Amino acid sequence: MVHYGFDFSERYKVPVMLRITTRLAHSRAGVKRRDPRKKNDLKLPEDLHQFVLLPAIARKRYHNLLKMQDLFRQESETSSFxxxxxxxxxxxxxxxxxxxxxxxxxxxxxxxxxxxxxxxxxxxxxxxxxxxxxxxxxxxxxxxxxxxxxxxxxxxxxxxxxxxxxxxxxxxxxxxxxxxxxxxxxLGMKNTYGMPVPSLMVGRPPSLCSGCPHIDSFKALNEVLEGLPKGRVFSDIGCYTLGALKPYEAINSCVDMGASITMAKGAADAGLVPSVAVIGDSTFAHSGMTGLLDAVNDKSPITIFILDNGTTAMTGGQDSPAFGKIETICKGIGVEEEHIHVLRPLKKFHKENVKIIKEELAYPGVSIIIPRRECIVAIDKRVREKFKKAAIV
Amino acid sequence: MKRDIILAGVGGQGIISIAAIIGTAALEQDLFLKQSEVHGMCQRGGDVQSNLRISDKEIASDLIPYGKADLIISVEPLEALRYLPFLSPDGWVVTSTKPYINIPEYPEMDKVMDEIRKLPHYIALDADELAKEIGTLKAANIVTLGAASPFLDMQFDKLEDAICSIFRNKGADVVNKNLQALKAGKDFTERQMNP
CATH class of the missing domain: 3.40.50.920 (Rossmann fold)
Known part of the structure; x- marks a missing residue:
């Protein structure tokens, strides 16, 4: 189907989308492979206006696309799919x-x-x-x-x-x-539901690993916010989103990548103080920086936690693009140096961390808190690889 | 030949390895295979479930229908019970009895075991204990797979070959420990079936 889609796209010079629904995206099967096709030669567009979507050109492109609908319909009527x-x-x-x-x-x-x-x-x-x-x-x-x-x-x-x-x-x-x-x-057939699930069954939601640095970060944040009405911690997508669940219940949003900072800024601008953003190091690199620039420009009173576990943990431990650069990025964007703090999220530093967070929450501008400790799964992987190498040598 | 298998456990307990071993062995024997990660395979600490279907005929659905699973292989006792609606009346449950307690409201262990003992066909073994005897707790999942192996309708040496190929990169010691784990599980079930 993908081969066909590429051919179709080349023939009609239109993008073709492959739509896979839930289950198909999570299924595997044995496949027969065919020989890979030779890569097309690199070619510059013949029509140099093709991707210039100025209104006048876009109107023309849309008109042409509409004219092709009959051809697409004919293709559909005869397609083997x-x-x-x-x-x-x-x-x-x-x-x-x-x-x-x-x-x-x-x-x-x-x-x-x-x-x-x-x-x-x-x-x-x-x-x-x-x-x-x-x-x-x-x-x-x-x-x-x-x-x-x-x-x-x-x-x-x-x-x-x-x-x-x-x-x-x-x-x-x-x-x-x-x-x-x-x-x-x-289809009117009978449901083949088997034995019922025993009544003692309980749910088992995913949870942060024991020893995860995020746990210490959330504990410190929760202590600082204790007594304030809940609902002021805007977060993002990563392992740390599990902080929304019991027992931490430390964060209140996960909408799209980078929205922690922009939502916290919006809330602060509307009068919610303190307003907190919680974002991971990789998500920050991916789409947190533009929001941060906006917050700095407006001097919005927000405190941003960039949880730095040194990896992209949720997706399997890929390198984080901002590794080793987070403070430099924040400074470059214009966050004042004295309001950028690197914390060690460990039990023994809890008191000290709480004190710093408290002070920054009180600061009427952008503060950055960087709790930095390596993901424990990443450590495990790193150490195992080191031993493996040692064993080979 | 057809085996519809539900693999159950808690994220991080090594279900993916079990699926990979059975899957590799099935493909080596030119069987048809469909595997579907039904529930959060990458989520640590949460319940995870994978559907594995193998057959000598082409397989239609990627999901096992209710009441049709021949086998539930679970690396955790409570998780073994979660998917009973999928088990066929003749189906077997093979489960480790070692609980993974990461939730405050985990039911009393006696009650969980009572429910397992109520099942018409089951094998329950302390896979952690057997794995410890071999010298690596990490192979508990493979012990459980070994205990399920007599129900797979598959040559045992094909599973061994799959372990060799999947763990090859981890070195000879890991391969051997996992082969021992597989055998220990199989021996346990054979003792249960032919006392």
């Missing part, structure tokens, strides 16, 4: 997309589905195929993972009349991941 598979029982016609097709087949051990099936893998929707299914069947069932994209599109494509079953009429739950059981039940 859109298949009409006839079946003898016309009481139901099934429109099925992507991984939902796997779930459908799972419910027929001999892999023979009695109903006509339209399997859709390429957009725009193949209108003629849909019209055929609509004309030949009494009801339509739409099976797709994630949002009901195809089901909603049918509304504009088909006239009123046949019942369309799917996420919108409640045949399939409106939200949540699709699975073979939901598909079975939607």
């Amino acid at each position: 859109n298949q009409y598979m006839d079946g003898p029982d016309k009481s139901l016609g099934i429109i099925v997309c992507g991984i939902a097709y796997n779930y459908l087949l799972e419910n027929y051990p001999d892999r023979h589905v009695p109903y006509p099936i339209l399997k859709i893998g390429q957009y725009p929707l193949p209108k003629k195929m849909i019209e055929r299914l609509y004309a030949e069947c009494k009801e339509i069932l739409v099976l797709e993972d994630g949002y009901p994209i195809v089901e909603e599109s049918l509304k504009g494509l088909l006239g009123k009349g046949l019942k369309i079953k799917g996420r919108l009429d409640g045949t399939i739950p409106r939200d949540g991941e699709l699975n073979p059981n939901i598909v079975a039940v939607s």
